[in-house]
Amino acid sequence: MKYTFALIALCFIAVSCNEKPRELSSTNPINWQKRRITAPISDTLDVGHTFLSIYSSIYMRNDQEQSDLTVTVSLHNPNRDEEVFIDKAVYYNTHGEPIRTYFDQTIFVKPMETVQIVIDGIDKEGGTGANFIFDWKKKRNSNEPLFEAVMINTHGSQGLSFVTEGKRIK
Numbered sequence: 001m002k003y004t005f006a007l008i009a010l011c012f013i014a015v016s017c018n019e020k021p022r023e024l025s026s027t028n029p030i031n032w033q034k035r036r037i038t039a040p041i042s043d044t045l046d047v048g049h050t051f052l053s054i055y056s057s058i059y060m061r062n063d064q065e066q067s068d069l070t071v072t073v074s075l076h077n078p079n080r081d082e083e084v085f086i087d088k089a090v091y092y093n094t095h096g097e098p099i100r101t102y103f104d105q106t107i108f109v110k111p112m113e114t115v116q117i118v119i120d121g122i123d124k125e126g127g128t129g130a131n132f133i134f135d136w137k138k139k140r141n142s143n144e145p146l147f148e149a150v151m152i153n154t155h156g157s158q159g160l161s162f163v164t165e166g167k168r169i170k
Helices: 004-015
Strands: 044-053 057-060 060-066 068-076 083-090 099-104 107-109 116-121 131-137 146-155 158-166 168-170
Touching: 044 099, 044 146, 083 116, 107 116
Parallel strands: none
Antiparallel strands: 044 131, 044 168, 057 060, 068 116, 068 146, 083 099, 083 107, 083 131, 146 158
């Protein structure tokens, strides 16, 4: 019996050691390649830039204890009939250093569609003061894209969540 238990334990350890680390969902470029614009778009589009603050972790109780958060960044197109175009999405950490560029070739967001970036709760690179800069284009007389982030964490039956909204910058 003890040999059977030892054999099962050894098999479990061997299988566990072969597991690859899980790729962060927020770093997978496949989703953006499907949305790329390959044909030229009009050069008469209005151009804008939006700053969005996010928090991949926040301080709890004091400056020594942090809680990690999962972040859902939503890129909304509030137009009923017109696409909006996002040229670039760059994620910065608390120190203002760029962590990653999600895409730097123009993508489209269909009318009334929402496209999302999810930053996993185990992705701590952003820190307590992370942010995004989005460069975008839209047709004249149409609505600007909206950018929001929802941060969430749960422990047992307790939960923490809050929202931030993007602000247009020059």
